[in-house]
Amino acid sequence: MPSDPSDLDDKLPTQGRFTRFRKLAGLSAQLGADVLKSGAKRLVGQEPELLSRAAAEKLVTTLGELKGAAMKLGQVVSMDTEFLSPEVRQVIARLQNEAPPMPYEVVARVLREELGDSPEALFREFDKTPLAAASLGQVHRAVLQDGRPVAVKVQYPGIAATLSGDMDNLGLVVNTLSKASRLTDGTAYFQELREEMLLETDYLREAGLCTAFARGVARLPELEVPAVISERTTRRVLTLELLQGRTLKDWVVSEPSAEERFRVARQLILAIYGPFFTVGEMHADPHPGNFMVLEDGRLGLLDFGSIKRFSPHFVDANRRMFLHAVRLESMDVMGLSREVGFTSELPDAEASELIQEVLHIAGRPMRATSYDYATCSITRDMKLHFARNAARFLKIRPPAEAVMFFRSTGGLAQNLRLIGARGDFRSVFQEVAALL
Structure with missing residues (x-):
């Protein structure tokens, strides 16, 4: 029996600026309590972790559900080798390409909207289980009709608006801090980051950058950039050679x-x-x-x-x-x-x-x-x-x-x-x- 479309949409990244802001505020409060506990342990001579495993699991769950800019921030945190234990870092590293996936029915819907047909018609094979699920979309292994294995990145519905809302929320914080002093004015840097992140939702642009970057590393044969499959690429679907x-x-x-x-x-x-x-x-x-x-x-x-x-x-x-x-x-x-x-x-x-x-x-x-x-x-x-x-x-x-x-x-x-x-x-x- 087909799933109710509303049930599928419930499994997509949380939308709405206020709802997302509220979720992040709740996460901040929980993480803040964890940091306070660490500080208390430090006062009595113990060497606590900056972040506990439980707090790390909560961080991964919340940011993985939110995706967008929130998840990108989590990816940055996961790379810090100085202040996180290997165990906690391994938990947060799941944000790098193991976020909760969107249902296959939604994937098929996006492919039909963008490429005009079902995954089964567009590809000889199409794995329903994703290879990776990241901040803006998820990747599925597939095989073209001519037998070439490919990676198909499918964008989460509504993620462009979600990312824009995330950056607007963050922009309010930046503007507030910038007004405090000319020395703390970070608006130019935030605007640069905002523009670059919003451009990432255009997969046709990404395809062009991929092709150009391949030319840029042509003198370095130990590096491999996948080829773009342009006939299976649109603004919300990117198909590349599978490495x-x-x-x-x-x-x-x-x-x-x-x-x-x-x-x-x-x-x-x-x-x-x-x-x-x-x-x-x-x-x-x-x-x-x-x-x-x-x-x-x-x-x-x-x-x-x-x-x-x-x-x-x-x-x-x-x-x-x-x-x-x-x-x-x-x-x-x-x-x-x-x-x-x-x-x-x-x-x-x-x-x-x-x-x-x-x-x-x-x-x-x-x-x-x-x-x-x-x-x-x-x-x-x-x-x-x-x-x-x-x-x-x-x-x-x-x-x-x-x-x-x-x-x-x-x-x-x-x-x-x-x-x-x-x-x-x-x-x-x-x-x-x-x-x-």
Whole structure:
């Protein structure tokens, strides 16, 4: 007996700005209570987890149901290797591609609306159980009529409006904070993030970015970008060649050898910095569910909705800064920072000292012939540096497009820590420099 359509809609991401805001407010209250308990334990000399397993399960359940921007935030949290235990991080990592799926009947409905026929007519085979369910849509394995295996990403109905509402709710918070002081005005950065996220709901755009990104990594044969199947792609359905392998988050718990860890870490560095420095494009959503260790040893890249195209002057100034760092040369820190687009209200000497320390922390793997990412403290030390100098850093403002750059490079650092490889990473960054 067919399901009642209203029952199916109940299983879709929660809609309505107020309802979603209320759910997030309830989650915040529960997590806040968990943090207070941790603080109480710390006062009596115990070393509690920042987040308990129970709280993590609640976080995953709520954000998984909400999907959209809320789930994307959870994906960012899941990558923090500094403050979450491996057990809790493993729970939250489910948000990377294991959210509660939408019913198959809804999937079939979207395919019929977008492509004009049922999954059974459009494909020789179509698995009803999804391979992955993420923040904006879910992926199903299928086989084309000519026998090629493909991955079909189907967008959740109404998710574009839901994502827009999430960002509007967050925008109210940003606007309130920005009005408190000119120094805390984050509206330009929020607007950049908002525009990039809303663009991710257009799968035709993503298909174009995927094809362009494949050209951008053509000089890096160890990287694989799936081909777009344009005749099965619309604004809400994206069909790509199916890559065979394990996502990074699944591969990393399989106890890979030291040699394998170094190989994949090297490939990740090439995947992030290679396209940026050569064609000005960067994968700006680098959580472990978006990379795949393929059966042939190459690194597959997934999810191209957040590919960021940077302005030429931003890329050029960063390229020269990178080359100076790899070659261990002195550089005009403030001159290059201004070329990137930074502005500063501090004296040049003071601003230069702060930025130089950022570059010094981030550049540790470039200076050592043997670097161990398993004990890497770059993310922690960067956070401490910003915390200790917060008032002064508020007077140094990066350009809006830097938001996506920091999102990508920060995610790379966390992925490298997760892999825990050790080796001559200076030679890897020299390899990137040789591409320029």
